[in-house]
Amino acid sequence: MHRLLVVDDDAELAGQIQTVSRFFNFQIEIATNLAQGRQAIAQEAFDGVLLDLTFSETGENGLTFLAELMNQNPSLPVLVMTGRKRLMDRVEVARLGGRAFLQKPILPHRLLEMVNQVLTQSQEVGRRILVVDDDPIVLTTLDAILEPWGLQVTTLDDPQQFWEVLETFAPDLLILDVEMPHFNGLELCQAVRNDPYWGELPVLFLTAHQDTEIVRKIFMVGADDYIRKPIVEPEMVARVLNRLERVRARRKWMGNENDLEASSATNVQVPIIL
Secondary structure: OEEEEEEOOOHHHHHHHHHHHHHHOEEEEEEOOHHHHHHHHHHOOOOEEEEEOEOOOOOOEHHHHHHHHHHHOOOOOEEEEEOOOOHHHHHHHHHHOOOEEEEOOOOHHHHHHHHHHHHHHHHHOOOEEEEEOOOHHHHHHHHHHHHHHOOEEEEEOOHHHHHHHHHHHOOOEEEEEOOOOOOOHHHHHHHHHOOOOOOOOOEEEEEOOOOHHHHHHHHHOOOOEEEEOOOOHHHHHHHHHHHHHHHHHHHHHHHHHHHHHHHHHHOOOOOOOO
Protein backbone atom coordinates (compact mmCIF):
# COMPACT_ATOMS: atom_id res chain seq x y z
CA MET A 1 0.00 0.00 0.00
CA HIS A 2 1.29 3.46 -0.95
CA ARG A 3 1.13 6.26 1.61
CA LEU A 4 0.29 9.54 -0.12
CA LEU A 5 0.22 13.04 1.35
CA VAL A 6 -2.25 15.37 -0.39
CA VAL A 7 -1.53 19.06 0.28
CA ASP A 8 -4.51 21.03 -1.03
CA ASP A 9 -7.06 23.44 0.44
CA ASP A 10 -9.78 22.17 -1.93
CA ALA A 11 -11.79 20.15 0.59
CA GLU A 12 -14.16 18.77 -2.04
CA LEU A 13 -11.38 17.39 -4.24
CA ALA A 14 -9.47 16.06 -1.23
CA GLY A 15 -12.60 14.21 -0.10
CA GLN A 16 -13.10 12.72 -3.56
CA ILE A 17 -9.47 11.56 -3.62
CA GLN A 18 -9.97 9.95 -0.22
CA THR A 19 -13.10 8.16 -1.48
CA VAL A 20 -11.54 6.63 -4.62
CA SER A 21 -8.20 5.85 -2.93
CA ARG A 22 -9.36 2.38 -1.88
CA PHE A 23 -9.52 1.33 -5.53
CA PHE A 24 -5.81 2.15 -5.90
CA ASN A 25 -4.60 0.70 -2.60
CA PHE A 26 -3.55 4.14 -1.34
CA GLN A 27 -3.50 5.36 2.24
CA ILE A 28 -4.26 9.09 2.06
CA GLU A 29 -3.43 11.87 4.49
CA ILE A 30 -4.84 15.34 3.82
CA ALA A 31 -3.11 18.63 4.65
CA THR A 32 -5.15 21.74 3.89
CA ASN A 33 -2.20 24.14 4.12
CA LEU A 34 1.58 24.10 3.98
CA ALA A 35 1.99 24.21 7.77
CA GLN A 36 0.03 20.96 8.07
CA GLY A 37 2.03 19.55 5.18
CA ARG A 38 5.33 20.35 6.90
CA GLN A 39 4.10 18.79 10.13
CA ALA A 40 2.98 15.61 8.36
CA ILE A 41 6.33 15.25 6.56
CA ALA A 42 8.22 15.76 9.82
CA GLN A 43 6.21 13.08 11.63
CA GLU A 44 5.64 10.38 9.02
CA ALA A 45 7.18 8.78 5.94
CA PHE A 46 5.30 9.00 2.65
CA ASP A 47 5.78 7.27 -0.69
CA GLY A 48 4.68 10.39 -2.57
CA VAL A 49 3.19 13.87 -2.28
CA LEU A 50 0.37 15.42 -4.32
CA LEU A 51 0.80 19.19 -3.99
CA ASP A 52 -1.34 22.13 -5.09
CA LEU A 53 0.49 25.32 -6.06
CA THR A 54 -1.98 27.84 -4.67
CA PHE A 55 -3.83 28.26 -1.38
CA SER A 56 -6.62 30.81 -1.55
CA GLU A 57 -7.00 31.62 2.15
CA THR A 58 -3.32 31.88 3.12
CA GLY A 59 -1.87 32.96 -0.22
CA GLU A 60 0.91 30.40 0.26
CA ASN A 61 3.01 29.27 -2.70
CA GLY A 62 3.33 25.53 -3.24
CA LEU A 63 6.61 26.05 -5.11
CA THR A 64 8.21 27.06 -1.80
CA PHE A 65 7.12 23.77 -0.24
CA LEU A 66 8.31 21.82 -3.30
CA ALA A 67 11.77 23.38 -2.96
CA GLU A 68 11.84 22.43 0.74
CA LEU A 69 10.83 18.85 0.01
CA MET A 70 13.46 18.41 -2.68
CA ASN A 71 16.08 19.83 -0.32
CA GLN A 72 15.15 17.44 2.46
CA ASN A 73 14.47 14.33 0.37
CA PRO A 74 15.39 14.62 -3.32
CA SER A 75 14.17 11.10 -4.11
CA LEU A 76 10.61 11.72 -2.80
CA PRO A 77 8.19 11.76 -5.78
CA VAL A 78 6.17 15.00 -5.76
CA LEU A 79 3.35 15.60 -8.24
CA VAL A 80 2.14 19.17 -8.62
CA MET A 81 -1.39 20.20 -9.58
CA THR A 82 -2.75 23.67 -10.28
CA GLY A 83 -5.59 25.54 -11.93
CA ARG A 84 -3.16 28.14 -13.29
CA LYS A 85 -2.12 27.82 -16.92
CA ARG A 86 1.33 29.35 -16.86
CA LEU A 87 4.35 27.99 -18.67
CA MET A 88 6.60 29.50 -16.00
CA ASP A 89 4.96 27.23 -13.41
CA ARG A 90 5.75 24.15 -15.49
CA VAL A 91 9.34 25.25 -15.97
CA GLU A 92 9.85 26.00 -12.27
CA VAL A 93 8.30 22.70 -11.16
CA ALA A 94 10.60 20.82 -13.54
CA ARG A 95 13.62 22.82 -12.33
CA LEU A 96 12.86 22.07 -8.68
CA GLY A 97 12.47 18.33 -9.32
CA GLY A 98 8.71 17.78 -9.49
CA ARG A 99 7.84 14.44 -11.13
CA ALA A 100 4.62 15.53 -12.85
CA PHE A 101 2.57 18.64 -13.57
CA LEU A 102 -1.20 18.10 -13.53
CA GLN A 103 -3.71 20.65 -14.76
CA LYS A 104 -6.94 21.24 -12.84
CA PRO A 105 -9.78 20.53 -13.18
CA ILE A 106 -8.99 16.83 -13.14
CA LEU A 107 -11.00 13.80 -12.02
CA PRO A 108 -9.83 12.24 -8.73
CA HIS A 109 -9.41 8.78 -10.23
CA ARG A 110 -7.25 10.26 -12.99
CA LEU A 111 -5.13 12.00 -10.35
CA LEU A 112 -4.49 8.75 -8.53
CA GLU A 113 -3.79 6.94 -11.80
CA MET A 114 -1.03 9.45 -12.48
CA VAL A 115 0.32 9.17 -8.93
CA ASN A 116 0.35 5.38 -9.17
CA GLN A 117 2.16 5.55 -12.49
CA VAL A 118 4.84 7.89 -11.14
CA LEU A 119 5.38 5.83 -7.99
CA THR A 120 5.64 2.63 -10.01
CA GLN A 121 8.15 4.22 -12.36
CA SER A 122 10.17 5.49 -9.40
CA GLN A 123 10.44 1.92 -8.12
CA GLU A 124 11.32 0.51 -11.53
CA VAL A 125 14.01 3.01 -12.47
CA GLY A 126 17.48 1.47 -12.24
CA ARG A 127 19.28 2.95 -9.26
CA ARG A 128 22.64 1.18 -9.19
CA ILE A 129 25.65 3.23 -10.26
CA LEU A 130 29.24 2.03 -10.45
CA VAL A 131 31.87 4.79 -10.34
CA VAL A 132 35.46 3.94 -11.31
CA ASP A 133 38.12 6.57 -10.56
CA ASP A 134 41.55 6.35 -8.96
CA ASP A 135 40.96 9.63 -7.10
CA PRO A 136 39.35 8.90 -3.69
CA ILE A 137 38.19 12.52 -3.36
CA VAL A 138 36.18 12.22 -6.58
CA LEU A 139 34.66 8.94 -5.39
CA THR A 140 33.65 10.45 -2.04
CA THR A 141 32.23 13.52 -3.77
CA LEU A 142 30.10 11.52 -6.21
CA ASP A 143 28.82 9.27 -3.44
CA ALA A 144 27.75 12.34 -1.43
CA ILE A 145 26.09 13.92 -4.48
CA LEU A 146 24.16 10.91 -5.78
CA GLU A 147 23.05 8.93 -2.71
CA PRO A 148 20.59 11.61 -1.47
CA TRP A 149 18.68 11.06 -4.73
CA GLY A 150 17.90 7.49 -3.72
CA LEU A 151 20.68 6.03 -5.87
CA GLN A 152 22.81 3.08 -4.80
CA VAL A 153 26.43 3.98 -5.51
CA THR A 154 29.41 1.63 -5.51
CA THR A 155 32.86 3.16 -5.97
CA LEU A 156 36.04 1.51 -7.23
CA ASP A 157 39.54 3.02 -7.16
CA ASP A 158 41.36 0.05 -8.72
CA PRO A 159 40.49 -0.59 -12.40
CA GLN A 160 42.08 -4.05 -12.19
CA GLN A 161 39.07 -5.21 -10.16
CA PHE A 162 36.61 -3.67 -12.60
CA TRP A 163 35.09 -6.74 -14.25
CA GLU A 164 34.62 -8.61 -10.99
CA VAL A 165 32.81 -5.65 -9.40
CA LEU A 166 30.78 -5.04 -12.58
CA GLU A 167 29.37 -8.56 -12.58
CA THR A 168 28.81 -8.65 -8.82
CA PHE A 169 27.13 -5.24 -8.49
CA ALA A 170 25.30 -5.29 -11.88
CA PRO A 171 25.00 -1.50 -12.27
CA ASP A 172 22.37 0.36 -14.30
CA LEU A 173 24.89 3.12 -15.12
CA LEU A 174 28.67 3.18 -15.30
CA ILE A 175 30.75 6.30 -14.60
CA LEU A 176 34.40 6.13 -15.70
CA ASP A 177 37.38 8.43 -15.33
CA VAL A 178 39.39 8.82 -18.52
CA GLU A 179 42.90 8.59 -17.04
CA MET A 180 43.65 5.77 -14.58
CA PRO A 181 46.61 3.44 -13.97
CA HIS A 182 46.71 -0.07 -15.44
CA PHE A 183 43.51 0.36 -17.48
CA ASN A 184 42.14 3.75 -18.51
CA GLY A 185 38.46 4.51 -18.88
CA LEU A 186 38.55 4.31 -22.67
CA GLU A 187 39.84 0.74 -22.52
CA LEU A 188 37.26 -0.28 -19.94
CA CYS A 189 34.46 1.23 -22.03
CA GLN A 190 35.64 -0.69 -25.10
CA ALA A 191 35.64 -3.93 -23.10
CA VAL A 192 32.08 -3.23 -21.94
CA ARG A 193 30.87 -2.43 -25.47
CA ASN A 194 32.43 -5.63 -26.83
CA ASP A 195 30.63 -7.83 -24.30
CA PRO A 196 27.32 -9.37 -25.47
CA TYR A 197 25.70 -9.00 -22.03
CA TRP A 198 26.99 -5.59 -20.94
CA GLY A 199 27.21 -3.96 -24.37
CA GLU A 200 24.12 -1.75 -23.83
CA LEU A 201 25.12 -0.49 -20.37
CA PRO A 202 25.01 3.36 -20.32
CA VAL A 203 28.49 4.83 -19.81
CA LEU A 204 29.23 8.35 -18.62
CA PHE A 205 32.81 9.70 -18.57
CA LEU A 206 34.55 12.09 -16.22
CA THR A 207 37.40 14.12 -17.68
CA ALA A 208 39.52 17.11 -16.72
CA HIS A 209 40.58 17.57 -20.35
CA GLN A 210 39.22 20.41 -22.42
CA ASP A 211 40.55 19.45 -25.85
CA THR A 212 38.20 18.11 -28.51
CA GLU A 213 40.41 15.12 -29.29
CA ILE A 214 39.70 13.53 -25.90
CA VAL A 215 36.00 14.15 -26.33
CA ARG A 216 36.15 12.56 -29.79
CA LYS A 217 37.85 9.46 -28.34
CA ILE A 218 35.26 9.24 -25.56
CA PHE A 219 32.43 9.00 -28.06
CA MET A 220 34.43 6.79 -30.44
CA VAL A 221 34.64 4.05 -27.78
CA GLY A 222 30.86 4.19 -27.30
CA ALA A 223 30.25 6.58 -24.39
CA ASP A 224 26.77 8.01 -23.91
CA ASP A 225 27.82 11.26 -22.26
CA TYR A 226 30.65 13.01 -20.42
CA ILE A 227 31.10 15.54 -17.64
CA ARG A 228 34.07 17.82 -17.15
CA LYS A 229 35.96 18.06 -13.89
CA PRO A 230 35.70 19.81 -11.47
CA ILE A 231 32.23 18.32 -11.00
CA VAL A 232 29.27 20.70 -10.84
CA GLU A 233 26.60 19.04 -8.67
CA PRO A 234 23.40 20.16 -10.49
CA GLU A 235 24.87 19.15 -13.86
CA MET A 236 26.00 15.78 -12.51
CA VAL A 237 22.61 14.99 -10.98
CA ALA A 238 20.72 16.10 -14.09
CA ARG A 239 22.82 13.98 -16.46
CA VAL A 240 22.71 10.88 -14.28
CA LEU A 241 18.95 11.05 -13.70
CA ASN A 242 18.34 11.74 -17.40
CA ARG A 243 20.38 8.69 -18.38
CA LEU A 244 18.62 6.47 -15.82
CA GLU A 245 15.23 7.68 -17.06
CA ARG A 246 16.23 6.58 -20.57
CA VAL A 247 17.16 3.18 -19.15
CA ARG A 248 13.70 2.91 -17.59
CA ALA A 249 11.97 4.03 -20.79
CA ARG A 250 13.94 1.52 -22.85
CA ARG A 251 13.14 -1.33 -20.47
CA LYS A 252 9.46 -0.41 -20.53
CA TRP A 253 9.47 -0.31 -24.34
CA MET A 254 11.23 -3.69 -24.53
CA GLY A 255 8.69 -5.12 -22.09
CA ASN A 256 5.84 -3.88 -24.27
CA GLU A 257 7.50 -5.34 -27.36
CA ASN A 258 7.87 -8.72 -25.64
CA ASP A 259 4.21 -8.62 -24.57
CA LEU A 260 3.15 -7.93 -28.17
CA GLU A 261 5.29 -10.77 -29.48
CA ALA A 262 3.88 -13.17 -26.91
CA SER A 263 0.35 -12.05 -27.72
CA SER A 264 0.94 -12.51 -31.45
CA ALA A 265 2.37 -15.96 -30.87
CA THR A 266 -0.65 -17.13 -28.90
CA ASN A 267 -3.04 -15.78 -31.53
CA VAL A 268 -1.49 -17.61 -34.48
CA GLN A 269 -4.20 -19.33 -36.54
CA VAL A 270 -3.29 -22.95 -37.21
CA PRO A 271 -4.84 -24.21 -40.45
CA ILE A 272 -7.02 -27.30 -40.14
CA ILE A 273 -6.39 -29.92 -42.79
CA LEU A 274 -9.44 -32.03 -43.65
